[in-house]
Amino acid sequence: MPEAKxxxxxxxxxxxxxxxxxxxxxxxxxxxxxxxxxxVFVHTARKWLASQSKSGEVPSDVRVALxxxxxxxxxxxxxxxxxxIAAAREQKGGGAGRLLEAWHSDPVYLDSSGKPRDLPExxxxxxxxxxxxxxxPGAAPGVVLEELRRAGLVQLxxxxxxxxxxxAFRTQGISVGTVGEMGSxxxxxxxxxxxxxxxxxxPLFCETAQVFSIDAGRLSAVRNIINRRASTFLTAMExxxxxxxxxxxxxxxxxxxxxxxxxxxxERPAKRQDDREGS
Amino acid sequence: xxTKRKSPRRKLKRSQMHWPQGSDEKAMRDDLARELLSVCxxxxxxxxxxxxxxxxxxxxxxxxxxxxxxMTRVLQDMYWMGELISEWAExxxxxxxxxxxQVIQINGSGISLKGLAQKFFGHRSVQExxxxxCQTQVxxxxxxxxxxxxxxxVMFTGDPFLMLxxxxxxxxxxxxxxxxxAWAPIDQANIWPERxxxxxxxxxxxxxxxxxxxxxxxxxxxxxxxxxxxRAAVKQRTGSRRKITMGIQAFVFRE
Numbered sequence: 350m351p352e353a354k355x356x357x358x359x360x361x362x363x364x365x366x367x368x369x370x371x372x373x374x375x376x377x378x379x380x381x382x383x384x385x386x387x388x389v390f391v392h393t394a395r396k397w398l399a400s401q402s403k404s405g406e407v408p409s410d411v412r413v414a415l416x417x418x419x420x421x422x423x424x425x426x427x428x429x430x431x432x433x434i435a436a437a438r439e440q441k442g443g444g445a446g447r448l449l450e451a452w453h454s455d456p457v458y459l460d461s462s463g464k465p466r467d468l469p470e471x472x473x474x475x476x477x478x479x480x481x482x483x484x485x486p487g488a489a490p491g492v493v494l495e496e497l498r499r500a501g502l503v504q505l506x507x508x509x510x511x512x513x514x515x516x517a518f519r520t521q522g523i524s525v526g527t528v529g530e531m532g533s534x535x536x537x538x539x540x541x542x543x544x545x546x547x548x549x550x551x552p553l554f555c556e557t558a559q560v561f562s563i564d565a566g567r568l569s570a571v572r573n574i575i576n577r578r579a580s581t582f583l584t585a586m587e588x589x590x591x592x593x594x595x596x597x598x599x600x601x602x603x604x605x606x607x608x609x610x611x612x613x614x615x616e617r618p619a620k621r622q623d624d625r626e627g628s
Numbered sequence: 629x630x631t632k633r634k635s636p637r638r639k640l641k642r643s644q645m646h647w648p649q650g651s652d653e654k655a656m657r658d659d660l661a662r663e664l665l666s667v668c669x670x671x672x673x674x675x676x677x678x679x680x681x682x683x684x685x686x687x688x689x690x691x692x693x694x695x696x697x698x699m700t701r702v703l704q705d706m707y708w709m710g711e712l713i714s715e716w717a718e719x720x721x722x723x724x725x726x727x728x729x730q731v732i733q734i735n736g737s738g739i740s741l742k743g744l745a746q747k748f749f750g751h752r753s754v755q756e757x758x759x760x761x762c763q764t765q766v767x768x769x770x771x772x773x774x775x776x777x778x779x780x781x782v783m784f785t786g787d788p789f790l791m792l793x794x795x796x797x798x799x800x801x802x803x804x805x806x807x808x809x810a811w812a813p814i815d816q817a818n819i820w821p822e823r824x825x826x827x828x829x830x831x832x833x834x835x836x837x838x839x840x841x842x843x844x845x846x847x848x849x850x851x852x853x854x855x856x857x858x859r860a861a862v863k864q865r866t867g868s869r870r871k872i873t874m875g876i877q878a879f880v881f882r883e
Contacts, residue, residue, distance in 0.1 A: 461765070461781055461846070462842065463839070463842040463846060464843070464846075467776065469770065472771075506731070508731050510770065569723065569725055570718075577847065580843075581847035584843055584844075
């Protein structure tokens with residue numbers, strides 16, 4: 350491999366480090382990961398070649414083999430199966446999702462800033478029981494509470510109080526769904542960064558706030574501040590984008606672009622001075 | 629360093645001397661002043677004052693020369709309640725593992741409402757502060773012995789005395805900014821920021837507008853409060869020790 354290409358590939362591989370850590374946690378070996386990567390490489394190459402073609406024509410196995418360096422027999426074999434990595438799937442919780450949404454939007458369950466309140470389980474209204482009765486009639490509030498707690502969507506506090514932790518129903522921990530979602534988020538970020546490398550004249554927004562070293566004892570408070578500010582910002586952006594979406598010509602399906610925005614926090618031990626700073 | 633001679637305030641006094649120019653401008657100024665008084669008088673009628681009483685009070689108001697002792701007294705408790713909220717919501721000792729205000733004991737020597745009440749309300753009883761906090765929707769009881777922080781601001785709503793006092797302070801603050809900007813130099817850096825957005829839309833959309841703006845206003849003000857609190861906590865060792873009240877206020881309106 351030419352020296353410049355090797356240097357570029359090495360630089361890009363930094364992005365893979367967190368993925369490798371996850372693979373190690375899941376017990377996926379290097380050969381298994383390489384096999385998985387080859388499959389994704391071949392499927393992506395076929396899509397990429399098709400997008401490069403003016404007519405959108407599906408490239409031949411030979412062409413994919415030439416671009417990827419994988420033998421055409423393997424290319425045929427790999428393309429005969431769907432990609433091994435599942436697409437991101439957000440599990441919808443049905444009634445539970447309705448309850449969580451109401452907790453974040455019904456004024457009765459919000460504080461004066463519009464944030465969801467911590468609720469008493471049942472002693473005084475508004476309570477979790479009154480919320481569950483209103484938005485999940487027919488389901489026993491106690492059972493609903495236990496299900497949400499097990500899914501990590503609510504937190505039981507002292508004094509029989511309940512705190513909501515998520516607006517949408519999604520499973521917690523390592524599962525096909527959550528890892529798929531992680532992959533989807535990482536892909537979105539990498540796509541934006543790649544776009545900005547290739548088309549610096551028309552960049553997508555990708556900025557980083559200055560990194561500060563803070564007292565570890567203040568970490569929970571800082572996380573809470575980031576959560577509040579970023580949530581408010583995202584809500585504002587949803588409103589702005591919804592206004593744009595309403596302006597769309599009815600029935601015009603072509604020339605549409607899906608626009609989204611993701612905000613995330615980074616943390617790392619302050620001791621690692623050798624790390625490049627960024628978040 | 630800006631010298632007093634070069635400060636914007638000195639410049640604006642000079643321009644103030646040249647306005648209004650001519651009888652037309654004077655008449656226009658008087659018309660606007662009359663309308664400002666009319667707006668205030670109409671607002672006072674909503675508090676049950678008739679016009680004759682308002683005119684009588686206006687005559688007495690001249691002697692006050694802008695001082696507001698009653699308003700200050702009425703809002704004093706609310707100011708300290710705001711300081712109590714900041715302590716509860718910011719001091720790590722009062723936060724739970726997620727950085728949110730924890731449910732605390734009403735009585736007790738350590739982390740308790742009694743401790744907060746003693747710090748901000750002196751020797752007044754914790755029961756009185758608890759009632760005031762519940763009345764202004766700052767806190768809510770949790771069982772017999774504990775209390776939770778309910779909101780991160782003091783709610784004046786539903787109390788005409790508090791709202792009238794709050795109106796005086798708000799109007800004074802707005803007029804102070806308007807007065808400065810009326811004479812301020814044109815350069816952007818010296819203008820105090822003041823923005824308004826409004827449009828005629830169906831009345832039914834007003835609740836939706838409130839829903840959209842509430843978290844944004846709350847977040848902006850919270851950010852401002854944290855900045856001000858951090859600066860207020862810094863003890864100046866050099867330079868002027870004079871402190872002034874500065875802040876930001878935002879509200880939704882309909883006409």
